[in-house]
Amino acid sequence: MRPMLIGAPAIEPVSLADAKSWLREDGVEEDELIQALIVAARMTLEAYTRRFFVTQSWRLVFDCWPTSVGSSATLSIPFAPFQSVTAIRVFDATDAPQTLNAATYRAPDSTEGGRVSFASAPPAPGRASDGIEIDFDVGYGSLASDAPQPLRQAILTLVAHWREHRGDSGDDALPKSVAQLAAPFRRERLL
Incomplete structure (x- = not known):
C-alpha cells in the first residue's frame, strides 16, 4: 500500500489573519513566513494526531x-x-x-x-x-471552522512557538501546551 496526496487542502484551518491576530502582528513583512508556519504546523499536527483537519x-x-x-x-x-x-x-x-x-x-x-x-x-x-x-x-470538512477548535488552537500555539524560537536548536518534541491540545484527537497505532 502506497499513499499519494492527489488534492491538497483548498484552505488551511487557520487563516493568515487569525494567526496574525494571535501573534499580535500588524505588518505584512512576515506574512510569507507566518503562512508557511501555518502549513507546517497543520502538517505536523496531522502527523501527530493521525487525522486530517480539512478536506x-x-x-x-x-x-x-x-x-x-x-x-x-x-x-x-x-x-x-x-x-x-x-x-x-x-x-x-x-x-x-x-x-x-x-x-x-x-x-x-x-x-x-x-x-x-x-x-x-x-x-x-x-x-x-x-x-x-x-x-x-x-478530513473534518471543507471549511476552516469544520476542524475542531482545540486543533485550530494547537496550530496557532505551534506557529507562535516556532516564530518565537526560530533558529533555536533543541528538542524536536511538540511543546507541552500543543501536545495537550491535540492529545484528545490522537489516534493510536494498533501495530
Missing part, C-alpha cells in the same frame, strides 16, 4: 488486493476522518484502468477510518505492480 484527496495504490478482500469482505482505509471513496480502478493486462462500478462496493461516509465493503470479490489486477488505485476524501 483533501488521497490515493492508495496496491500491487494486489489485501488478503482480507475477497467475496463479501472489507478493505480498511487507515485515514481519518474518512469522508468517501471517489473511485476504485483496477488495471488490466494492457495497463488500461477499469473503474469499478460504485454499486459493487459500499463505503459509509464519515467514519473514523474508512471501510470499503465489496458485494463480491473485486477483479484481480492484470499487472504485477501498482495494479489497484483507490481514490478517497478525508
Whole structure:
C-alpha cells in the first residue's frame, strides 16, 4: 500500500489573519513566513494526531488486493476522518484502468477510518505492480471552522512557538501546551 496526496487542502484551518491576530502582528513583512508556519504546523499536527483537519484527496495504490478482500469482505482505509471513496480502478493486462462500478462496493461516509465493503470479490489486477488505485476524501470538512477548535488552537500555539524560537536548536518534541491540545484527537497505532 502506497499513499499519494492527489488534492491538497483548498484552505488551511487557520487563516493568515487569525494567526496574525494571535501573534499580535500588524505588518505584512512576515506574512510569507507566518503562512508557511501555518502549513507546517497543520502538517505536523496531522502527523501527530493521525487525522486530517480539512478536506483533501488521497490515493492508495496496491500491487494486489489485501488478503482480507475477497467475496463479501472489507478493505480498511487507515485515514481519518474518512469522508468517501471517489473511485476504485483496477488495471488490466494492457495497463488500461477499469473503474469499478460504485454499486459493487459500499463505503459509509464519515467514519473514523474508512471501510470499503465489496458485494463480491473485486477483479484481480492484470499487472504485477501498482495494479489497484483507490481514490478517497478525508478530513473534518471543507471549511476552516469544520476542524475542531482545540486543533485550530494547537496550530496557532505551534506557529507562535516556532516564530518565537526560530533558529533555536533543541528538542524536536511538540511543546507541552500543543501536545495537550491535540492529545484528545490522537489516534493510536494498533501495530
